[in-house]
Amino acid sequence: MEKQISPASTVMIIAALIAGIAVPVALFLYLKKKKHADLKPFLVGWIAFFAVVMVLERLFHTAVLNSPLGPVLNGNLFFYALYGGLIAGLFEELARYFCWSRLLRDHLDEDVNALMYGAGHGGSEMFNLLTVTMASNLVYALTINTSGSSALMNGLSPEQASAVGQIVNTLANTPAYMYLFSILERISALVIQLSLSVLVFYSVKYPDQDRRLLLLSVELHALVDFLSVIFAGTMPIPAAEVLIALMALGTAWFARMIWKNHQTENSTEKRTAEQS
Numbered sequence: 655m656e657k658q659i660s661p662a663s664t665v666m667i668i669a670a671l672i673a674g675i676a677v678p679v680a681l682f683l684y685l686k687k688k689k690h691a692d693l694k695p696f697l698v699g700w701i702a703f704f705a706v707v708m709v710l711e712r713l714f715h716t717a718v719l720n721s722p723l724g725p726v727l728n729g730n731l732f733f734y735a736l737y738g739g740l741i742a743g744l745f746e747e748l749a750r751y752f753c754w755s756r757l758l759r760d761h762l763d764e765d766v767n768a769l770m771y772g773a774g775h776g777g778s779e780m781f782n783l784l785t786v787t788m789a790s791n792l793v794y795a796l797t798i799n800t801s802g803s804s805a806l807m808n809g810l811s812p813e814q815a816s817a818v819g820q821i822v823n824t825l826a827n828t829p830a831y832m833y834l835f836s837i838l839e840r841i842s843a844l845v846i847q848l849s850l851s852v853l854v855f856y857s858v859k860y861p862d863q864d865r866r867l868l869l870l871s872v873e874l875h876a877l878v879d880f881l882s883v884i885f886a887g888t889m890p891i892p893a894a895e896v897l898i899a900l901m902a903l904g905t906a907w908f909a910r911m912i913w914k915n916h917q918t919e920n921s922t923e924k925r926t927a928e929q930s
Contacts, residue, residue: 657803657822659795662830667791670833674785674840678777681844682770691770692761698753699774699851706749708782711741731887739880743872747854750775751868754858765916768855769848776847780840788836794825835895842895842902849902849909850875856916867912874905 685691718737719727727734753771754762761767797806803822807815850871857867878901885894 657798657826659798659825660830663825663828663833664792664795664799666830666833667788667795670836671785671788671792673837674780674783674788677841677844678773678780681773681777685766685770685773689766689769691764691766693770695758695761695767695771696774696777698757699771699776700778701774702749702753703746703775703778704782706745707742707779711745714741714745731884735880735883735887738883739876739878742879743874743876746775747850747868747872747875750851750854750871751858754855759858762855762859765855765859765913768852771855772848772851773844775851776844779847780844783843784836784840788833791825794821798822798825832891835891838895838899842899845902846875846878846905849905852909852913856912860916874908878902878905 682696685696686693718724727737750771758767758771794806803819806818806822810818853867853871853874856864857871878898881901882894882898885897889897
């Protein structure tokens with residue numbers, strides 16, 4: 655029997671696809687027009703995510719998961735989550751540190767640039783993991799509904815046909831509202847990327863005071879990714895996404911506290927300098 659993708663699911667796929675573009679663009683325009691942030695941190699953040707996560711980190715994962723460690727990690731959710739969290743924390747936070755300490759040192763004067771880098775880094779993540787994925791899903795959905803799912807199998811090997819069949823089944827059996835959780839997940843990730851960018855920014859801007867913030871950013875990133883994998887593997891998706899959103903809010907609260915402390919210190923130093 656031929657599968658069909660419901661009109662509601664198709665609409666939600668398109669909505670998620672658009673969100674992956676619209677949210678980063680809206681954030682960029684807000685920071686650029688309203689907060690007068692610089693363009694370069696956004697571009698560097700965007701490229702850094704793609705180069706480090708989509709290329710280097712994936713190559714690293716391929717090598718590890720194809721090694722003798724692969725079956726151990728794939729066979730144990732805890733070990734897999736721990737490994738994934740640590741690698742993501744190290745790759746992304748060290749990339750963030752490299753960008754600020756080597757490529758963006760002339761943009762450290764304006765603290766809002768920390769958010770602009772985060773918008774680029776997190777926006778690139780949102781685009782690549784949401785928009786690109788949903789574009790692929792949309793192509794599958796339109797092909798299934800116009801030509802039938804069997805049209806996707808023509809000329810494929812048994813292994814390829816099996817993989818495509820799994821995608822078709824997933825699309826056909828996923829309720830339309832579940833795509834809203836894909837959007838929520840990416841927004842939560844964007845909030846976390848903005849927050850961690852603030853920590854690394856200050857670790858570079860004030861190395862004598864805040865070098866510890868770099869290590870903390872790695873630890874927080876690893877913890878968030880670790881718990882996200884555990885939640886996704888042990889509970890329903892809606893519950894997992896709500897918990898991830900709460901983690902994002904907690905990370906944002908901590909970053910805001912660090913931000914406000916530095917703004918207060920800067921204001922105090924400025925008043926002292928003016929009085930003397």
